Amino acid sequence: xxxxxxxxxxxxxxxxxxxxxxxxxxxxxxxxxxxxxxxxxxxxxxxxxxxxxxxxxxxxxxxxxxxxxxxxxxxxxxxxxxxxxxxxxxxxxxxxxxxxxxxxxxxxxxxxxxxxxxxxxxxxxxxxxxxxxxxxxxxxxxxxxxxxxxxxxxxxxxxxxxxxxxxxxxxxxxxxxxxxxxxxxxxxxxxxxxxxxxxxxxxxxxxxxxxxxxxxxxxxxxxxxxxxxxxxxxxxxxxxxxxxxxxxxxxxxxxxxxxxxxxxxxxxxxxxxxxxxxxxxxxxxxxxxxxxxxxxxxxxxxxxxxxxxxxxxxxxxxxxxxxxxxxxxxxxxxxxxxxxxxxxxxxxxxxxxxxxxxxxxxxxxxxxxxxxxxxxxxxxxxxxxxxxxxxxxxxxxxxxxxxxxxxxxxxxxxxxxxxxxxxxxxxxxxxxxxxxxxxxxxxxxxxxxxxxxxxxxxxxxxxxxxxxxxxxxxxxxxxxxxxxxxxxxxxxxxxxxxxxxxxxxxxxxxxxxxxxxxxxxxxxxxxxxxxxxxxxxxxxxxxxxxxxxxxxxxxxxxxxxxxxxxxxxxxxxxxxxxxxxxxxxxxxxxxxxxxxxxxxxxxxxxxxxxxxxxxxxxxxxxxxxxxxxxxxxxxxxxxxxxxxxxxxxxxxxxxxxxxxxxxxxxxxxxxxxxxxxxxxxxxxxxxxxxxxxxxxxxx
Numbered sequence: 001x002x003x004x005x006x007x008x009x010x011x012x013x014x015x016x017x018x019x020x021x022x023x024x025x026x027x028x029x030x031x032x033x034x035x036x037x038x039x040x041x042x043x044x045x046x047x048x049x050x051x052x053x054x055x056x057x058x059x060x061x062x063x064x065x066x067x068x069x070x071x072x073x074x075x076x077x078x079x080x081x082x083x084x085x086x087x088x089x090x091x092x093x094x095x096x097x098x099x100x101x102x103x104x105x106x107x108x109x110x111x112x113x114x115x116x117x118x119x120x121x122x123x124x125x126x127x128x129x130x131x132x133x134x135x136x137x138x139x140x141x142x143x144x145x146x147x148x149x150x151x152x153x154x155x156x157x158x159x160x161x162x163x164x165x166x167x168x169x170x171x172x173x174x175x176x177x178x179x180x181x182x183x184x185x186x187x188x189x190x191x192x193x194x195x196x197x198x199x200x201x202x203x204x205x206x207x208x209x210x211x212x213x214x215x216x217x218x219x220x221x222x223x224x225x226x227x228x229x230x231x232x233x234x235x236x237x238x239x240x241x242x243x244x245x246x247x248x249x250x251x252x253x254x255x256x257x258x259x260x261x262x263x264x265x266x267x268x269x270x271x272x273x274x275x276x277x278x279x280x281x282x283x284x285x286x287x288x289x290x291x292x293x294x295x296x297x298x299x300x301x302x303x304x305x306x307x308x309x310x311x312x313x314x315x316x317x318x319x320x321x322x323x324x325x326x327x328x329x330x331x332x333x334x335x336x337x338x339x340x341x342x343x344x345x346x347x348x349x350x351x352x353x354x355x356x357x358x359x360x361x362x363x364x365x366x367x368x369x370x371x372x373x374x375x376x377x378x379x380x381x382x383x384x385x386x387x388x389x390x391x392x393x394x395x396x397x398x399x400x401x402x403x404x405x406x407x408x409x410x411x412x413x414x415x416x417x418x419x420x421x422x423x424x425x426x427x428x429x430x431x432x433x434x435x436x437x438x439x440x441x442x443x444x445x446x447x448x449x450x451x452x453x454x455x456x457x458x459x460x461x462x463x464x465x466x467x468x469x470x471x472x473x474x475x476x477x478x479x480x481x482x483x484x485x486x487x488x489x490x491x492x493x494x495x496x497x498x499x500x501x502x503x504x505x506x507x508x509x510x511x512x513x514x515x516x517x518x519x520x521x522x523x524x525x526x527x528x529x530x531x532x533x534x535x536x537x538x539x540x541x542x543x544x545x546x547x548x549x550x551x552x553x554x555x556x557x558x559x560x561x562x563x564x565x566x567x568x569x570x571x572x573x574x575x576x577x578x579x580x581x582x583x584x585x586x587x588x589x590x591x592x593x594x595x596x597x598x599x600x601x602x603x604x605x606x607x608x609x610x611x612x613x614x615x616x617x618x619x620x621x622x623x624x625x626x627x628x629x630x631x632x633x634x635x636x637x638x639x640x641x642x643x644x645x646x647x648x649x650x651x652x653x654x655x656x657x658x659x660x661x662x663x664x665x666x667x668x669x670x671x672x673x674x675x676x677x678x679x680x681x682x683x684x685x686x687x688x689x690x691x692x693x694x695x696x697x698x699x
Contacts, residue, residue: 014052015075021045022143024062024070031055036062036070038143064145068208091119093141094129104128115353116322124381125354131213131381135187139211142189147175147210149185149220156224158182161202164225168406170195171217173224180205185212185220215384218406222387230391233401237501243563244517246507246556249680251563278617284593285623291586292631299467299638302475303645309435309443309477310529311428319427321353327426328358328409328494332399336417337373338689339535343417344379351423358408359383362399365390393681396487397503397510404494404502413491418688420450421489421532428530429491441496442518442525445489446470449536451691452648457543458536459654460661465536466642469527477527481579482519482572484512484554489532496523506681507560509553516561516580520571535691540664545684547668551588552676558585591669594662601628632659 013025013033022038023045033053039045040059049057062070088096091105100108100123108122115122120134132148139146155176159167167173171187172195182203186195189211199207222229231239238245250258268276331343347359361379363371365387374385386406388399400414411429415421429443446469452462469486476483490511500517503510518525537543561568561580569577639655675682 017045017049017052018071018074021048022067023049024067024074026060026070029058033057034060036060036066038062038064038067064139064143065208067143068145069206072206088141090137090141094123094137097137097140099133099137100128111353111355114321115324115355117353117355121355121382122353125357127380129381131215135211135213135216138189142211144189145208145210147183147185147212149173149175149212149216154220154224159220159224162198164221164228166198167217167221167225170198171214172198173217173220174199174203175210177203177205181208182206183208183210185210185217187212187214187217218384218386221406226389229402229405230389232405233398234391234393234505236401237504240501244501244504244560246504246513246560246680249556249559249676254559254563281624282620284597285620285627287586287589288593288597288627288631289623291582291590292627292634294582294586295472296634296638298475298479298481299471299642300475301478302471302473303641304474304478309432309526311431315431316424316427319430324353324356324427324430325410326356326358326408327352328360328403328407328412329415330360330362330400330403330407330412331415331417332362332396332403333370333374333417334364334367334396334399334685335370336688337370339418340370340373340377343415343419344377344383346415346420347383348380349423350421350426352426354380354382357382360386360403360407362386362388362403364388364394364399366394393505393683395505395508395510395681395683397507398505400510401502401505404498407494409494411491412494412497414488415532416488416534416688418535419488419532420534421445422530425489425528425530425532426491428528432526432528433491433493436526437524439522440524440526441493442485442515442523443491443528444473444483444485444525445491445528446473446531447486447489448531448533448646450533451536451538452651454536454538454691456654457540458538459651460658461536461543462648463639463643463651463655463658464661466646466648467638470645471638471642474527476579476583477525479579480575482576482583483515483525483527484509484557484583485515485525487511488534490514491528507553507556508549508681508683509557512554512584513557513560516557516584519576520561520568535688537686538690539687542687542690544664544668544671546686547665548671548675549684549686551591551665551669552672552680554584554588555672555676556680558588588669588672591662591665592673595666595670597624597628635662 013035017023021042024036026034026036028034032055035049035057037045037059038061040061046059091100091109094100095102095105104123104126108119108126108128111117111122111126112119120129120138123129124131124134136146138144152175154173158174158176162172162174170191172191173185175183175185177183182199182205184195184199184207186192186209189209192209195209196207238247265276265280329347331347333340333343347357348354350357359382361374361383363374363385371385371387386403388402391398404412411426411433413426413429425445429445432443433440448465448469449458449462452458473483473486487509500514500521500523504513507513515525537546558580561584568580572580636656636658639658640652643649643651643655
């Protein structure tokens with residue numbers, strides 16, 4: 001900047017002209033003002049200045065940086081509160097510059113009138129402008145210089161003087177320092193006062209502001225604070241409470257206990273074979289019975305339509321869109337380019353002000369194919385591509401943690417790439433949160449499948465999901481048991497989720513783990529009567545890989561929480577502890593133990609083994625017969641009823657053959673046991689996009 005003489009006092013120079021036309025006094029030579037102007041070619045400004053001063057003046061063209069410096073010297077105590085430097089509104093300025101048409105402005109203003117929000121965000125969400133355009137025009141509106149952080153070099157040492165949480169919260173970042181002046185890039189000129197207050201805590205010299213785009217701030221922040229971001233994404237939960245992390249699958253004490261039990265069983269087989277097998281059988285038979293009765297009772301409790309969290313259309317209609325909060329949607333996408341068009345269509349159909357949706361596509365750094373496909377689709381400006389740096393573990397929860405860091409919404413939801421949520425789901429959840437207490441921090445939507453009739457496997461899968469999400473989870477909700485969340489469509493209070501440490505990146509069923517963790521911390525989860533439709537796995541090996549991961553995650557969760565049983569009992573209470581064991585522990589237990597009992601039953605008929613008959617004294621024989629006949633009938637019955645309750649009447653006959661499906665579950669369960677020992681963090685990727693909507697399939 002060129003050297004200027006000491007500025008004259010403001011006295012006599014109209015302050016209104018400074019903020020209307022971007023003019024500032026430099027000095028006064030006798031009776032002639034020397035003024036700096038950002039736009040000396042503005043004839044209207046010159047005429048008004050002349051009328052105001054009543055005499056001639058000299059004009060010097062100045063840059064925006066010079067304007068900032070001269071303004072601060074002219075009005076030293078001026079707070080950086082936005083006095084709209086131009087009397088031109090943002091919309092009019094966008095039209096005047098040819099960025100948008102008058103028609104686009106009127107449409108955006110109409111939306112703003114109905115749903116509130118900021119005009120710039122509305123235009124971005126409609127695809128009328130991008131964030132770079134908006135930042136350039138905002139810089140013009142507030143007489144501030146613009147900076148493109150993708151092209152300008154940011155000094156890491158300067159940037160790191162301000163902590164990354166403050167940078168995210170205020171939308172700013174220090175760019176560089178020259179002399180005693182620190183350059184700050186900001187996204188929102190209306191926050192200048194707050195930013196200045198934060199900067200003055202770390203810098204006592206002069207400050208110059210530049211306007212940049214939100215995505216530029218995010219991009220630079222992720223580069224500058226890469227190490228902090230990765231530590232938080234991978235180790236955030238471990239640092240907060242290592243006992244809640246699955247980083248260590250087995251504690252030494254757990255390994256010792258397992259080895260001791262196996263050794264005791266082996267010794268018992270050698271010394272007292274009959275008694276050992278008898279008492280093992282009795283123990284397993286009673287556990288099986290308890291799990292069967294519990295699942296049936298919970299399902300019946302959840303079958304009632306008088307759910308506490310049914311949201312009526314009248315309740316939705318009472319919501320004022322202007323009062324709706326910003327909602328973050330995290331969508332982890334990995335090698336799923338086929339489903340991206342459907343995903344973007346579903347997101348744009350959400351019945352929620354698009355300008356208040358903070359949508360983040362979480363794309364893995366190594367997945368260049370999906371990333372290129374996403375960019376080629378040119379989604380609206382409210383959809384941000386967040387690139388997850390490649391590191392281990394490469395899991396969905398790690399990606400979600402990375403997205404959580406920069407989430408702007410009061411509420412946050414996870415959707416999978418192939419999801420089709422009902423359009424009013426977000427509004428329904430807002431209603432549920434409004435009716436709930438401060439302890440309610442999670443709302444789980446129901447999940448089901450849109451390709452249920454693709455083949456036999458998808459029919460079984462749909463019956464199972466209808467039972468789990470329409471009956472089991474609502475039953476757990478009604479009886480206040482811990483709720484293992486589904487992998488998608490769980491809605492959170494964002495700050496509470498951060499407080500809990502987010503998801504465990506080492507747990508391959510991170511949703512179930514988080515559900516139990518919230519219950520331990522005395523937070524509430526509930527189920528809302530809204531459905532998200534997914535793609536059911538239609539390929540057998542793909543299904544087995546997915547189910548292996550789910551069951552392994554349940555076992556991880558059980559092992560993590562059972563590190564300190566008495567502490568867990570205190571945290572969950574007796575009732576919660578019972579529910580935890582019968583759902584988180586009981587689910588894999590049934591799948592693992594089933595093949596053993598099927599084998600024993602077969603041997604009893606084929607070999608007529610006397611010892612086998614002796615293992616089933618009358619009482620145990622009665623319980624085992626109940627488990628085999630009545631228990632299996634109840635599970636089949638629940639699958640049939642849940643399908644009927646969904647209106648999927650054609651699935652009833654296929655649900656009768658569910659025992660075949662259970663054989664597949666047991667196969668996946670034993671794979672999960674093997675992986676738990678040798679590959680505990682291995683994430684078996686599920687392939688989506690196998691179903692073609694135009695296929696000749698009844699849905």
